[in-house]
Amino acid sequence: MDNPWRQRWQEGRIGFHLSDTHPALVQYWPTLNVTPGAKVLVPLCGKSLDMRWLADEGHPVLGIELAPEAIEQFLAQRDAGVSRYNQAGFSVTRQGSVELWCGDFFHLHIKQAAEVGAFYDRASLIALPPATRERYAFHLAQLVPPGARGLLVGLTHDESNAGPPYSVPNSEIERLFVPNFRVELVENRGADERGRSESVWALERRGPHI
Template sequence: MAHDWLDRWREGRIGFHRDRPHPALVRHWPRLGIRPGTKVLVPLCGKSLDMRWLGQHDHPVLGIELAPEAIEQFVGEGTSEISRYRQDGFDICRQANVELWCGDFFHFHIQQAAEIGAFYDRAALIALPAPTRQRYAFHLAQLLPPGAAGLLISLTRTLDDGGPPYTVSSDEVRELFEPNFHVTHLEDGEPEAGSGFQESVWAMVRRGPID
């Protein structure tokens, strides 16, 4: 899985990348009630322009990405000064209020997530095969404090010929996340002509000890 992802970036096979912020992010994020200044975790972030949108709306962003090519392309397409440093086994680039940690999401631990209070997942869950998705949902929950809110976009397709991206049904989203999150289905997008892809958008709030 990791090798395939790295190969995609090295070879430029990044059809999943959008050249503008995701409309569901623009539409729904303001409704989540997340306070300005709250740091947002973006797992498997690629070079998503959604991070710039979040940064422009007063959120520090912490993106985690395995492929160094993605990080270099992101900062190369920006205009702000870049700072670089290493911490806890991750090579980190900071540009404006976006910091990108290069490494394995599953090696990112709660001690490093102390300031995080929200999350955004447009392409992390659907990039992972089924056995890894349960591990992902649990690890994400461990990184977030009670009350932390976020937005998740899942994907199904009529012709499931493998992935990534992988089909993740609504039932699976609930099965994975409801043990640790309050899960609210917000909308289903229109199926894309030809591919049969259909996105679903979810709001999630991390449960507390007595929820």
């Protein structure tokens, strides 16, 4: 995993963090028809409040995060009990139905993701430089079972290769995910005051004969 992401957390440069649930999650997650109670994989989860929303909707959450600072800040958001243990090279914390694994997403093995039935990517793909994004898309495909559905939020901006968050055009998202997923662009959101535009995608993991 690349160091700029960890550096952002250590320096407190986390302008990508939202202080509320992402509106695209609230709007489009119900349209995916994810199996009730399915565990949701959230790669590079940060301290996203989206995980609280998913948990409140009845989904156990498996968040993977490289920066321990992000995990501790997430846990501090709520006065609730925390259990801690180590597994497969990850430091694991659990608070309610949210389980956070501190470590490299690319070291997560399919056995550790055996119960995952859905996924959510708001700031994962866009946190990775171009050379790593293809590896990410392939690894995600290996971790989720055929039929698993998920939501992905992309981002484009005019800051060349500056990031994270990086600008990832829609054409690249299609190229990365179409080999293993059914991919549907459900919304191109308007640019904000910084000229950054989000895209929202519904994905479904293809099976061997799909």
